[in-house]
Amino acid sequence: MFTNRILTRRGNPAGFGRLLLMLVVALFAVLGMSRAGWSASNITISGSSMLFPLEQVWAVAYMKSHPDVHISVASTGSGFGIANAANGNITIGASDAYLTKAFRKRYTNLVSVPIAFDDAQVIYNIPGLKKSTVLRFDGPTLARVFLGDIRFWNDKHIRALNPHVRLPHQKIKVIHRADASGTTFVFTDYLNQTSQEWFDKIGRDLSPAWPVGSGYNGSDAVVAAVMSTPGAIGYVGLGWVQEYHLTTAALKNLDGYFVVGSVDSINKAGFKALKDPEFPDDFNRSIVWKLHGKDVYPDSNFEFWMVNTNLDGDTMKHVRDLMIWALSTGQDPKYTVSTGFAPLPFAPLKPRLDKIVHRLLPGNTYNERSPG
Amino acid sequence: MARMSVEKFFAYYGENAALKNVTLEVPDQQVLALIGPSGCGKTTFLRSLNRMNDFVKEFSIEGLVTLDGVDIYSPDMHPVVLRRRVGMVFQKPNPFHKSIFENVAYGLRIQGIRAKSVLADNVEESLRSAALWDEVKDRLNDSAFSLSGGQQQRLCIARALAVEPEVLLLDEPASALDPISTSRIEELIQDLKTQYAIVIVTHNMQQAARISDQTAFFLLGEMVEMGETSRIFTNPSDPRTEDYITGRFG
Amino acid sequence: MEVDNVVPLEGTKEKARTGNARPGRVSSNTFLSRSDRFFGWSLQGGGVFILGLFSIVLLICLIESWPSIAKFGFSFLWTSTWNPAHGVFGALTYLVGTFWVTGIALFISIPVAIFSALFLSDYAPKWLSGIVSTLMEMLAGIPSIVFGAFGITFMVPLLRDHFEPFLANTLGKKWDFFNGDPMGYGILAAGIVVGFMIVPLVATVTRDSLLMVPHEMVEASYALGATKAETVFFVKLKAVVPGMVGSFILGFGRAVGETMAVLLVIGNQASIPQTIQDVGYTISSLLANTFTYAVIDPLYAAAEVELGLILLLITLVVNTLGRRLLMRLMGGRLAGSVGGG
Numbered sequence: 001m002f003t004n005r006i007l008t009r010r011g012n013p014a015g016f017g018r019l020l021l022m023l024v025v026a027l028f029a030v031l032g033m034s035r036a037g038w039s040a041s042n043i044t045i046s047g048s049s050m051l052f053p054l055e056q057v058w059a060v061a062y063m064k065s066h067p068d069v070h071i072s073v074a075s076t077g078s079g080f081g082i083a084n085a086a087n088g089n090i091t092i093g094a095s096d097a098y099l100t101k102a103f104r105k106r107y108t109n110l111v112s113v114p115i116a117f118d119d120a121q122v123i124y125n126i127p128g129l130k131k132s133t134v135l136r137f138d139g140p141t142l143a144r145v146f147l148g149d150i151r152f153w154n155d156k157h158i159r160a161l162n163p164h165v166r167l168p169h170q171k172i173k174v175i176h177r178a179d180a181s182g183t184t185f186v187f188t189d190y191l192n193q194t195s196q197e198w199f200d201k202i203g204r205d206l207s208p209a210w211p212v213g214s215g216y217n218g219s220d221a222v223v224a225a226v227m228s229t230p231g232a233i234g235y236v237g238l239g240w241v242q243e244y245h246l247t248t249a250a251l252k253n254l255d256g257y258f259v260v261g262s263v264d265s266i267n268k269a270g271f272k273a274l275k276d277p278e279f280p281d282d283f284n285r286s287i288v289w290k291l292h293g294k295d296v297y298p299d300s301n302f303e304f305w306m307v308n309t310n311l312d313g314d315t316m317k318h319v320r321d322l323m324i325w326a327l328s329t330g331q332d333p334k335y336t337v338s339t340g341f342a343p344l345p346f347a348p349l350k351p352r353l354d355k356i357v358h359r360l361l362p363g364n365t366y367n368e369r370s371p372g
Numbered sequence: 373m374a375r376m377s378v379e380k381f382f383a384y385y386g387e388n389a390a391l392k393n394v395t396l397e398v399p400d401q402q403v404l405a406l407i408g409p410s411g412c413g414k415t416t417f418l419r420s421l422n423r424m425n426d427f428v429k430e431f432s433i434e435g436l437v438t439l440d441g442v443d444i445y446s447p448d449m450h451p452v453v454l455r456r457r458v459g460m461v462f463q464k465p466n467p468f469h470k471s472i473f474e475n476v477a478y479g480l481r482i483q484g485i486r487a488k489s490v491l492a493d494n495v496e497e498s499l500r501s502a503a504l505w506d507e508v509k510d511r512l513n514d515s516a517f518s519l520s521g522g523q524q525q526r527l528c529i530a531r532a533l534a535v536e537p538e539v540l541l542l543d544e545p546a547s548a549l550d551p552i553s554t555s556r557i558e559e560l561i562q563d564l565k566t567q568y569a570i571v572i573v574t575h576n577m578q579q580a581a582r583i584s585d586q587t588a589f590f591l592l593g594e595m596v597e598m599g600e601t602s603r604i605f606t607n608p609s610d611p612r613t614e615d616y617i618t619g620r621f622g
Numbered sequence: 623m624e625v626d627n628v629v630p631l632e633g634t635k636e637k638a639r640t641g642n643a644r645p646g647r648v649s650s651n652t653f654l655s656r657s658d659r660f661f662g663w664s665l666q667g668g669g670v671f672i673l674g675l676f677s678i679v680l681l682i683c684l685i686e687s688w689p690s691i692a693k694f695g696f697s698f699l700w701t702s703t704w705n706p707a708h709g710v711f712g713a714l715t716y717l718v719g720t721f722w723v724t725g726i727a728l729f730i731s732i733p734v735a736i737f738s739a740l741f742l743s744d745y746a747p748k749w750l751s752g753i754v755s756t757l758m759e760m761l762a763g764i765p766s767i768v769f770g771a772f773g774i775t776f777m778v779p780l781l782r783d784h785f786e787p788f789l790a791n792t793l794g795k796k797w798d799f800f801n802g803d804p805m806g807y808g809i810l811a812a813g814i815v816v817g818f819m820i821v822p823l824v825a826t827v828t829r830d831s832l833l834m835v836p837h838e839m840v841e842a843s844y845a846l847g848a849t850k851a852e853t854v855f856f857v858k859l860k861a862v863v864p865g866m867v868g869s870f871i872l873g874f875g876r877a878v879g880e881t882m883a884v885l886l887v888i889g890n891q892a893s894i895p896q897t898i899q900d901v902g903y904t905i906s907s908l909l910a911n912t913f914t915y916a917v918i919d920p921l922y923a924a925a926e927v928e929l930g931l932i933l934l935l936i937t938l939v940v941n942t943l944g945r946r947l948l949m950r951l952m953g954g955r956l957a958g959s960v961g962g963g
């Protein structure tokens with residue numbers, strides 16, 4: 001069921017509501033209600049608009065089983081989530097991106113917890129092409145398209161990857177997100193890891209300096225723009241692909257396989273990532289393109305909750321309980337898949353999650369419940 | 373010779389008759405003064421002579437008004453053409469939101485005159501006729517609203533003269549002005565009557581006596597009597613006229 | 623009553639009408655004068671409040687944007703690189719985009735608004751003008767996001783499939799500026815949608831001014847043998863110039879700051895438009911899209927606040943210049959004009 005998703009994501013198609021919420025929250029901050037004002041059982045989650053629908057269904061379910069806890073959720077953008085979790089204005093900051101090195105230096109008191117799994121998929125609108133035709137892309141070619149170096153669909157680089165597809169001499173219209181977006185982060189991360197040119201010129205960001213194309217606020221606007229613009233190419237997350245039954249490109253992964261994004265293929269990617277001992281315990285690192293395997297979709301990544309280590313003990317215990325619930329019960333497809341995420345089996349990762357929980361609340365682990 | 377003649381003229385605002393059976397002639401190269409108490413229909417009469425009442429809803433007429441023998445309410449006379457031949461100056465100065473020059477030139481411009489020298493000559497001549505030239509010749513591009521009330525009224529007269537009408541209608545042109553401005557305008561009217569047929573509405577008996585050749589007395593929508601001004605003021609034939617000019621009512 | 627009764631002597635230049643010709647009435651009633659004074663104070667209070675609010679907003683913007691001002695100085699205005707990842711910020715792209723959208727919007731809306739105002743005040747029958755006026759006032763109250771949605775569903779396809787190719791094939795043959803790639807989204811769509819949004823605003827103010835033109839002035843024109851069209855265009859319109867200029871300034875303010883409707887159709891791309899079919903970016907749509915993210919980095923946030931500050935200053939400058947223009951148009955005095963301000 002996507003009703004909820006439609007209501008939440010579409011209902012806020014642009015930044016105004018977010019701006020308003022931000023103002024309200026900022027007002028609270030100014031009034032000095034940040035710390036003293038919250039009761040211990042009050043948890044405020046704010047940040048990523050992508051995570052917002054999932055957090056909403058989680059909050060409803062969690063408050064039903066935990067009547068003593070009140071959770072309020074707001075979609076204010078990842079940047080706001082991170083900055084305000086760090087200065088203590090909110091309890092949990094939701095972010096589409098992990099903390100890069102620069103931000104880890106700035107926000108030393110934040111611990112990032114991987115909480116859900118999402119991806120970015122490439123969609124296109126090529127006149128004369130059957131709707132079911134799956135194009136193949138590798139990172140360098142995709143980067144050239146988004147850099148504006150490849151300008152026509154029948155460019156030799158695209159043809160080389162798709163020898164059996166008849167591509168028209170049609171101008172490519174690059175379409176990207178205009179607002180800061182986790183999907184953009186995941187997408188540019190893939191380009192960053194696979195194309196030196198992209199790495200040098202643009203880099204990965206929630207809101208990079210796009211060299212060409214046109215930008216749209218929200219994934220729904222991207223879908224609309226791609227569908228209505230002949231020759232368009234764009235990207236959206238799993239949820240949107242499912243909702244609109246979109247055909248998406250197969251992307252080349254580390255082992256040279258072309259894989260289409262799906263609940264199954266990004267679930268596999270997440271599983272691989274969680275098991276890979278090379279990753280740091282807090283996952284503050286890209287997993288894109290680092291994963292081996294035949295069915296692993298290369299352009300997927302975690303969503304994060306940012307928790308301030310200075311939260312008071314009571315609040316921290318409630319946060320810990322909520323976190324553990326979200327990582328286990330909360331991964332049920334009725335929450336995750338219905339809001340556009342892949343369910344992940346976090347349980348096998350107990351040792352790692354133990355360490356995270358311990359950092360937040362010394363002595364506590366992933367499945368041990370502290371008394372009181 | 374009469375420029376305009378009015379025969380058995382009735383004017384109605386809806387059901388109300390504002391003018392009843394008026395018959396008179398507007399003589400050429402003379403000043404005709406219309407006198408009578410407020411509300412007796414002087415303005416209505418004046419505005420019927422250039423069809424300005426066409427813009428009043430529910431207004432209707434009966435009877436005949438001619439200009440040089442042509443029925444002005446017939447299809448033979450387009451109102452726009454009529455109003456170029458029968459000019460009007462209103463009770464309150466009403467200049468346009470334009471410069472002094474453009475106020476006077478307006479009537480010419482809408483007749484399609486574009487040549488700068490023609491316009492300039494005409495404007496100067498009209499302003500001289502209206503005895504305003506010397507006061508404004510150095511500030512022709514200033515807004516008309518920078519003039520005093522008396523100057524504005526003379527500007528409105530100049531504006532009316534510029535289109536060279538044959539008949540000039542003046543509706544209490546000096547009622548809002550100070551004595552000095554008033555006397556200037558009176559002099560002006562004296563000068564102008566050599567070229568135009570002039571009809572002036574006034575409440576000021578002395579003024580009527582000073583400047584007009586003929587006087588018509590209106591009362592309750594009827595024209596009581598009309599004649600040589602000197603006779604009307606010295607020896608009126610109707611007792612109502614006498615009562616009015618001696619100030620017994622009104 | 624006429625205010626002025628002074629006619630200068632021959633040859634002397636008349637002084638402009640001044641207030642001292644009429645001595646102020648000195649009231650012997652102390653209650654009246656006291657309440658007058660109180661009224662004066664409260665008016666002053668209102669003025670001070672506005673001034674204070676404005677200064678505070680300005681000050682906060684200045685403080686918040688200081689890191690960016692200090693780092694980039696005036697080059698912020700004429701550099702076009704905007705790369706948060708590298709900490710480089712230049713406003714030119716967004717200034718140009720804002721300029722285009724506002725310009726196109728005014729170019730489209732001003733003639734349309736003037737003609738609809740004339741229609742409503744002078745040509746439409748009363749019942750129709752009543753209906754249309756009500757509709758127009760409702761239109762002025764519609765949230766801009768609705769205009770944006772209208773832009774996406776109606777204007778964008780229309781532009782992409784018909785109008786933009788048409789422009790390219792006609793004007794585009796002569797001027798490269800019109801010979802772009804039809805996309806639908808872009809500065810043209812944004813300009814048109816914003817233009818539609820400000821038509822009711824400009825038209826309503828202009829209509830109100832037209833309705834306030836004194837009947838005497840209109841009659842004066844007819845009495846000179848003018849037709850209705852001549853009267854309406856050369857006398858009435860001329861009389862409402864101050865009101866119209868005022869409404870243009872209002873429209874400009876609305877256009878330059880319009881956010882949601884622009885954001886939905888402009889194609890939010892930080893590059894300087896080369897053709898009218900190109901996408902672009904305005905200051906306000908950039909802020910709406912990225913400000914919540916920019917707070918993550920002080921310099922990034924400062925650069926965005928500086929953009930907002932620039933927007934504020936642009937509005938201020940245009941308002942001031944508009945006022946000057948008004949004064950000039952009226953020859954230094956607004957006496958008798960209609961709807962000035």
Ligand SMILES: Nc1ncnc2c1ncn2[C@@H]1O[C@H](COP(=O)(O)OP(=O)(O)O)[C@@H](O)[C@H]1O
Nearest residue numbers: 385390408409410411412413414415416417428
């Ligand atoms: N526009 C109008 N609509 C209806 N009645 C009018 C109008 N103008 C004048 N009247 C009426 O016609 C009569 C004559 O008015 P008017 O010609 O203005 O008189 P005067 O100019 O002699 O004072 C008055 O009773 C007045 O109320």
Ligand SMILES: [Mg+2]
Nearest residue numbers: 411414415416
């Ligand atoms: Mg009268």
